[in-house]
Amino acid sequence: MSTAIVTGQPVPGSSLESDLRALGFEVLTASDATDTGNLLAAVPADRRVAVVDARFVGHLHALRLGLTDPRFPLAAIPGAVTAQPAGRQALSRALTREAAAGGSTDLAVDGLVTALDADVHRPELGSLVAAVPADPQARNEARQAVAAVDDEAVRLKSAVKSRDGFFTTFFISPYSRYVARWCARRGLTPNQVTTASLLTALIAAGCAATGTRIGFVAAGALLICSFVLDCTDGQLARYSLQYSTLGAWLDATFDRAKEYAYYAGLALGAARGGDDVWALALGAMILQTCRHVVDFSFNEANHDATANTSPTAALSDRLDSVGWTVWVRRMIVLPIGERWALIAVLTAATTPRITFYVLLVGCALAATYTTAGRVLRSLTRKAVGVPPGVKHWGRTDRAAQALADLADNGPLAGLVSRTRRAPLGSPLLLALCGVAVLTASLFSGVTWAPVAGAFVYAVASGRALAAPLKGALDWLVPPLFRAAEYGTVLVLASKAGVNGALPAAFGLVAAVAYHHYDTVYRIRGNAGAPPAWLVRAIGGQEGRTLLVTVVAAALTATQFKVALTVLAVLVAGLVLVESIRFWVSAGAPAVHDEGEPA
Numbered sequence: 169m170s171t172a173i174v175t176g177q178p179v180p181g182s183s184l185e186s187d188l189r190a191l192g193f194e195v196l197t198a199s200d201a202t203d204t205g206n207l208l209a210a211v212p213a214d215r216r217v218a219v220v221d222a223r224f225v226g227h228l229h230a231l232r233l234g235l236t237d238p239r240f241p242l243a244a245i246p247g248a249v250t251a252q253p254a255g256r257q258a259l260s261r262a263l264t265r266e267a268a269a270g271g272s273t274d275l276a277v278d279g280l281v282t283a284l285d286a287d288v289h290r291p292e293l294g295s296l297v298a299a300v301p302a303d304p305q306a307r308n309e310a311r312q313a314v315a316a317v318d319d320e321a322v323r324l325k326s327a328v329k330s331r332d333g334f335f336t337t338f339f340i341s342p343y344s345r346y347v348a349r350w351c352a353r354r355g356l357t358p359n360q361v362t363t364a365s366l367l368t369a370l371i372a373a374g375c376a377a378t379g380t381r382i383g384f385v386a387a388g389a390l391l392i393c394s395f396v397l398d399c400t401d402g403q404l405a406r407y408s409l410q411y412s413t414l415g416a417w418l419d420a421t422f423d424r425a426k427e428y429a430y431y432a433g434l435a436l437g438a439a440r441g442g443d444d445v446w447a448l449a450l451g452a453m454i455l456q457t458c459r460h461v462v463d464f465s466f467n468e469a470n471h472d473a474t475a476n477t478s479p480t481a482a483l484s485d486r487l488d489s490v491g492w493t494v495w496v497r498r499m500i501v502l503p504i505g506e507r508w509a510l511i512a513v514l515t516a517a518t519t520p521r522i523t524f525y526v527l528l529v530g531c532a533l534a535a536t537y538t539t540a541g542r543v544l545r546s547l548t549r550k551a552v553g554v555p556p557g558v559k560h561w562g563r564t565d566r567a568a569q570a571l572a573d574l575a576d577n578g579p580l581a582g583l584v585s586r587t588r589r590a591p592l593g594s595p596l597l598l599a600l601c602g603v604a605v606l607t608a609s610l611f612s613g614v615t616w617a618p619v620a621g622a623f624v625y626a627v628a629s630g631r632a633l634a635a636p637l638k639g640a641l642d643w644l645v646p647p648l649f650r651a652a653e654y655g656t657v658l659v660l661a662s663k664a665g666v667n668g669a670l671p672a673a674f675g676l677v678a679a680v681a682y683h684h685y686d687t688v689y690r691i692r693g694n695a696g697a698p699p700a701w702l703v704r705a706i707g708g709q710e711g712r713t714l715l716v717t718v719v720a721a722a723l724t725a726t727q728f729k730v731a732l733t734v735l736a737v738l739v740a741g742l743v744l745v746e747s748i749r750f751w752v753s754a755g756a757p758a759v760h761d762e763g764e765p766a
Contacts, residue, residue, distance in 0.1 A: 169192070169194060169215060170191075170192055170193045170194070170215060170216040170217070170218065170235075170236075171193060171194045171195075171196060171211045171215055171216070171217050171218070172188045172193035172194070172195050172196070172217075172218040172219075172220055172235070173196050173197070173198050173204055173207050173208060173217065173218065173219050173220070174188070174195060174196070174197050174198070174220050174221075174222050175197075175198045175199075175200070175201075175203075175204045175219060175220070175221060175222060175275045175277065176198075176199075176221055176222035176223060176275065177199075177222060178197070178222055179222060179223055179307075182222070182224075182225075184220065184222065184224055187228050187231055188218075188220065188231070190228065191228075191231060191232055191235065191236055192236070193218060193235075197222075198275070200275060201263065201266050201267035201275040202267045204219060204263060204267075204275050205260075205263045205264060205267050208259070208260060208263060209260070213253060213256060214253055215253070216250060216251070216252050216253070217250065217251055217256065217259070218235045218248060218249065218250040218251075219248070219249050219250075219259070219263070219275075219277055219280065220235075220247065220248040220249075220277065221247040221248065221275075221276075221277040221278075221300050223247070223300050223301060223307075224246075224247040224248060224298070224299075224300055225297065225299050225300070225301055225307060225310040225311055225314065226245070226246075226247070226296065226297045226298035226299060226310075226314065227296045227297055227298070227314055227317065227319035227322075228319060229296055229319040229320070229322060229323045230245055230293055230296040230297060230298040230319070231245070231248065231298075232323075232409060233245070233291040233293065233296075233409070234248050234250065234291055234298065235248060235250040236250075236409050237289070237291065237409050237411070238252070238409065238410075238411050238412070239289075239411050240252075240289035241254040241255035241258075241286070242255040242258060242259070242284060242286055242287065242288045242289065243288065243289040243290070243291065244281045244288050244289075244290055245290070245291065245293065245298040246278060246298045246299055246300060247277055247278065247298060247299065247300040248277060248298070249277060249280060249281045249284075249288070255286060258284055258285055258286040259280075259284065261285065262280055262281075262283040262284045262285065263275075263280060265283055266279060266280050266283055277300070278300065294322065294326075295317050295322060296317065296319060296322055297310060297313045297314045297317065299313075323407060324345050324346075324349060324407070325345075326406060326407075327345050327348055327349075327403040327404075327406045327407035328341045328345055328403060328406075329341075329402070332505070333498050333499070333503040333504070333505040333506055334495045334498055334499050334505075334506065335499075335505035335506045335509050336399060336503075336504075336505035339505075339509075340395065340396055340399050340505065341399060341403070344396050344399045344400045344403060345403050345407070347396070347400045347403075348400045348403035348404040348407050349407060351400065351404050352404055352407055352408045356404070357404075357410055357415075358401040358402070358404045358405040358410050358412075358415050358419075359401075359412070359414060359415050359418055361397055361400050361401040361404055362397075362398075362401040362415065362418045362419055362422055363418070364397050365394050365395075365397035365398045365400075365401060365422065365426070366394075366422045366425065366426055368390055368393050368394040368397060369390070369391065369394040369425075369426035369427075369429065369430060370426070370429055371390055372386075372387045372388075372390035372391045372393075372394060372430060372433070373387070373429045373430045373432065373433030373434075374433060375387040375390060375433070376430065376433035376434045376436070376437045376515060376520070377432075377433040377434075377436035377437045377440070378437060378440070379436070379437040379438065379439070379440030379441045380437075383437065384437065384515050384516055385515075385516045387430075387433065387434075387437075387512075387515050387516070388511075388512035388513060388514075388515040388516035389512070389516070391430060391508055391511065391512040391515070392508070392509065392512050394426060394508075395504075395505065395508045395509075398422075398423065398426075401415075401419065402419065413751065413752075414751065414752055416689075416693075416751075417689070417747075417751035417752075420685070420689045421682070421685060421686070421689075423504065424457075424681070424682070424685055425682075427456070427504075427507075427508070428453050428678055428681075430511070431449040431452055431453055431524075431674075432449060432671075432674060434449060434515065434520040434523060434524070435448075435449040435520065435671070435674075437520055438519070438520035438521060441519075443519070443520065443521055444670075445520050445521050445524055446670035446671055446674060447658065447662050447670055448521065448524035448525070448528065449524060449674060450657075450658050450661075450670060450673060450674045450677060451524075451528060451658060452524055452527050452528055452531070453674070453677060453678065453681070454650075454651070454654040454655065454658060454677060455528060455531050455532065455535065456531060457650060457654065457677075457681045457684070457685075458535070458647050458650050458651050458654070459531065459534070459535045459538070460685070460688075461574065461646055461647045461650045461684065461688075462535070462538065462539055462542070462644075462647045463538075464574065464646075464688045464691075465571060465574055465643040465644070465645075465646045465647055466542045466546075466643050468567060468570040468571060468574065468643070468691060469546075469567050469570075469571060469637075469642070469643035470546075470567070470643075471564075471566065471567055471570070472564050472566065472567060500533075500534060500537055501534045501537065501538050502530050502531060502534040507527075507530075507531075510526065510527065510530065511523060511527060514526055514527075543641060543644075546640045546641055546643070547640055547641075564638075565636070567637075567638070568636035568637045568638050568642075569636075570691050571637040571642060571643060571645065571646060572633055572636070572637060573687060573691055573696065573697035574646035574684075574687060574688065574691070575629075575632075575633060575637075575645055575646045575649055575709070576646075576649065576683075576684060576687065576703065576708055576709045577629055577630065577633055577649075577708050577709065577710060578703055578704065578706075578707045578708010578709065578710055578711040578712075579704050579707070579708060579711065580626050580630065580708065580710055580711050580714070581626055581627075581629040581630035581633065581708060581709075581710045581711075582630065582708070583630065584626070584627050584629075584630025584631060584634075585630040585631065585633045585634045586634075587634075594639055594642075595632040595633065595635060595637050595639060595642050595645055596632075596639060596641050596642055596644055596645055596648075598628050598631050598632040599628065599629070599632045599644075599645045599648045599649065600648065601628055602624060602625040602626075602627070602628025602629055602632070602652070603625065603628075603648055603651070603652045605621050605624045605625060605628070606618075606621040606622060606624070606625040606652055606656065606713070607621075607652075607655075608621065609621025609622070609624075610655075610656060610659045610660070611659070615721050616721045618656070618660065618717040618720065618721065619714070619717045619718055619721050621717070622656070622710075622713050622714040622716075622717040622718075623714060625652060625710060625713060625714075626710035626711070626713070626714050629649065629709070629710040630710070632645060633645075649709050649710075650684065650709075652709075652713065653680065653709045653710075653712060653713045654677050654680070654681075656713050656716055656717065657673045657676055657677055657716055657732075658673060658677075660673075660716060660717065660720040660728075661673035661728075661732065663720075664720070664725040664728050664729065665725060666725040666726055666728075666729055668729045668733075669725065669728065669729040669732065672729050672730075672732035672733040672736060673732055675732075675733065675736035675737075675740070676732050676735055676736035676739065678736075678740075679736050679739040679740035679743065680706075680709075680712065680739060682740070682743055682744070682747070683698070683702075683706065683739070683743040683747075686698060686743065686747045690750070695750075698743075698746060698747075698750075699746070702742060702743065702746050705742055706738075706739050706742055706743065712735075712739075715735070716732075716735075719731040719732075
């Protein structure tokens with residue numbers, strides 16, 4: 169329950185009180201600043217409270233944006249201010265000062281907002297009206313301005329992301345926004361829609377697993393339906409301002425779970441037809457996960473950067489000024505809408521093998537395009553505090569720590585990084601050398617060579633993080649580690665040559681990838697990396713890599729398959745329990761995935 173205190177003399181014919189009740193507020197009236205302060209003090213401390221000028225004229229959606237958004241402790245629009253429990257003290261202090269200054273005079277709500285000694289969120293209203301007219305003529309003009317703008321149309325339009333992919337913008341959002349409104353009017357929550365999207369995708373994966381043509385057609389259609397619901401949940405959250413920490417976690421993780429479960433369904437369906445494509449399915453998951461890590465690492469490395477003056481950035485800006493090139497560039501990177509549409513059509517019309525071949529080629533080209541552009545940008549990107557004339561400048565401590573957390577080094581690499589030795593070279597060069605040695609050992613044909621290669625790789629991983637990751641291209645270190653760990657599992661499972669090894673490897677990589685995505689979203693919410701005990705318990709990326717090479721060399725192929733399965737279950741159990749505990753706990757960051765570049 170929320171409480172709104174309407175202060176000042178009531179205005180005849182005003183719909184303010186009914187509008188506030190429509191938004192779920194209990195409405196109280198106050199005559200002056202002192203009366204407002206007394207009423208505020210009587211409101212229970214765990215309630216949201218709003219103070220609204222009785223002369224307010226504006227759209228209902230303007231009030232909704234200003235007074236009901238759960239993400240901000242303090243928010244205001246002209247003539248109204250709101251405080252959640254975390255912002256109540258700041259509002260009370262400001263009101264006390266205003267009451268002392270004004271005595272029994274009417275309270276100026278906008279002056280109260282100015283007196284607040286804390287950050288106040290001011291939503292962008294656009295064409296919506298929110299005003300406090302000073303005289304009857306101004307009031308009449310404000311009411312005419314309200315009548316001239318359809319706030320429901322504005323609300324529907326604002327429910328859609330301002331920047332999205334071509335397929336989503338032109339083939340999904342034109343009608344999914346109305347689905348979102350339908351859900352809102354029936355009391356459905358974004359979390360319920362998100363869950364429905366997940367269930368639809370899992371059913372699609374089940375249809376694909378049948379291995380029949382009708383099953384493939386149904387799978388493609390259901391995958392598109394799942395994507396419609398995936399767009400709807402975010403639009404519903406924006407339409408009704410229903411943001412939550414749990415919703416952030418569900419939205420951030422379910423997209424990955426849906427896509428990778430669908431890959432597994434395609435592989436199972438192909439197996440029913442006698443075609444083993446598990447290696448392709450695992451390769452697609454590895455490639456897509458590494459693409460995401462490239463995105464996350466690059467963004468975190470440049471979290472505090474100012475404008476880029478590189479020729480690549482200048483060219484990008486010029487291309488963004490031409491309409492058709494914007495959409496071509498958004499499609500080239502194969503974002504989630506285009507990718508899922510491609511998978512759905514290929515599933516219905518072709519075979520799982522062809523679907524994976526096209527997906528791998530498309531994602532590889534997209535990854536090459538985006539990574540090359542970011543490498544070129546990084547060479548001349550600057551951060552806050554760059555001295556004049558300096559072309560290259562290191563990352564900040566915050567960026568370096570985020571990259572180190574994304575690297576996911578464990579106890580073995582940590583021990584190496586703590587040795588008191590001078591750095592042997594740049595972190596990226598050390599990481600590249602370690603990955604090169606590991607790769608060569610995997611394809612050497614010698615049974616125990618991968619173990620030696622993994623040990624060298626673990627040492628190189630530790631030395632790479634012995635110094636802060638502040639170089640221009642050090643954001644490439646975490647993606648390299650992801651490719652090395654996942655690729656090791658793929659290669660060794662493929663070499664095992666026993667039924668079930670690759671599905672077990674798929675499960676292990678999926679569990680570890682979840683841990684890495686969980687790390688990303690914690691960092692995005694400024695909550696830091698997962699607890700150190702969890703990283704130690706699951707070995708870190710270099711520890712898992714070394715362990716997999718040891719069991720592959722020491723065990724038979726069948727035993728290796730069992731070991732991969734057990735390891736997948738153990739890792740999944742630990743990371744899921746800790747992740748769920750964190751994201752449903754009070755104080756977890758509200759991180760919303762407002763756009764997926766890859």
